Amino acid sequence: MTTARTAPAPERPATFRDVFAVAEFRALFAGFGIFLIGETVKMLALSVLVYERTGSGLIAALAYVTGFLPYAVGGVFLLALADRWPPRALMVGYDLLRLALVVVLAAGVLPPAGMLGLVFVVGLFGPVSSAARTALLPEILHGDAYVLGRSLFTVLSGGTQVVGFAVGGLLLGLVGPYGALWLTAVTCAISALLIRLGLRRRPRRDRGSAGPVRETWRGNRELLADRRVRGLLLAQWLPGSMLVGAEAVAVPYAAELGPGASAGVLLMAGAFGMLLGDLVVGRFVAPAARERLGPWLALLLGVPMLVFLLRPGLAVAAVLFGVAAAGFAYQLGLARRFLDAVPPTRRGQAFGLVSTGLMATQGLAAAGAGALSELTGPAVAMAAAGVASLACTLLLWRVLKAGKEPPGR
Known part of the structure; x- marks a missing residue:
């Protein structure tokens, strides 16, 4: 490709x-x-x-x-x-x-x-x-x-x-x-x-003659075979999906805190942190600096979750969720680079593959955290999700760092 x-x-x-x-x-x-x-x-x-x-x-x-x-x-x-x-x-x-x-x-x-x-x-x-x-x-x-x-x-x-x-x-x-x-x-x-x-009318981007299923499989294989695209896909999929695993056990964690503790408070704090992070980083951080900050923002997804080993109360837990979710803004540092990496004729499929992979990895992370919480309790599962996010970030550090993604195949 x-x-x-x-x-x-x-x-x-x-x-x-x-x-x-x-x-x-x-x-x-x-x-x-x-x-x-x-x-x-x-x-x-x-x-x-x-x-x-x-x-x-x-x-x-x-x-x-x-x-x-x-x-x-x-x-x-x-x-x-x-x-x-x-x-x-x-x-x-x-x-x-x-x-x-x-x-x-x-x-x-x-x-x-x-x-x-x-x-x-x-x-x-x-x-x-x-x-x-x-x-x-x-x-x-x-x-x-x-x-x-x-x-x-x-x-x-x-x-x-x-x-x-x-x-x-x-x-x-x-x-x-x-x-x-x-x-x-x-x-x-x-x-x-x-x-x-x-919207004005635009022509289709690709005029392939193969059936949609065969063409989708071929396009997905080509995108995933390109080292540069594959690295940027994994960088968008993995670090944040691990945090979704922690969110998946918010209900049992709140239940362990006792009456008056609501999982809704934790999830709302996470949503607010994500929205605030995207607004601040997207609007007020210069583009080059935004891309340099990418791996450090990705670290923010996992570090606050480690504190759950101490089983913090509802207020502290909500702050931790909000701070961690603000790290989702790391994906803004990948947006321009991913757009440049994919061929224009595959652009729609490439962005669709990002969404499909996110849903799959988030579902697996949620299932894994839920299973772990049955064995260890939700607090340990949340901390483990943080460790997994940090591990993914460190393994993908070269890709997350601006200008350091691997070249094409």
């Missing part, structure tokens, strides 16, 4: 004015926020609806995660479509497909098994649409504006999911799960309209 030489980082950090002055970015940003709120409300309403109709807590839990499981499957088999279809048409088409899905769910014509199966099938195209959106961003924003735009998408993702849970809970109380689903259909239509009217 031929990859471009890494360009030097720009000297001046982009400003929010630079980013929001671009009309296409405003449309993409607003459409993504509405999309996320709609998806959160949909999965919450579906979980409640399935529980009401089956009385099974297990099936209700499966209903909630059904929206996420297809992401990994679609990422493995269909990502090539992100480059083989025009991005605007792909995103609008997926919004309309979601609209049709939600209308069928809200009509109540399917049994629970049919509802879950339909959600799974439609969700297979989720990573394709997401990859197209992410790959479109550097075509809309250039230079450091692209990095700041990515950080704003991260902030938007965390913030709108919190809003989605709040709005979803309110809607369920006011209009019930079916009413919430009908209102979700409106968000699908608004998102499609914003993308259709706010």
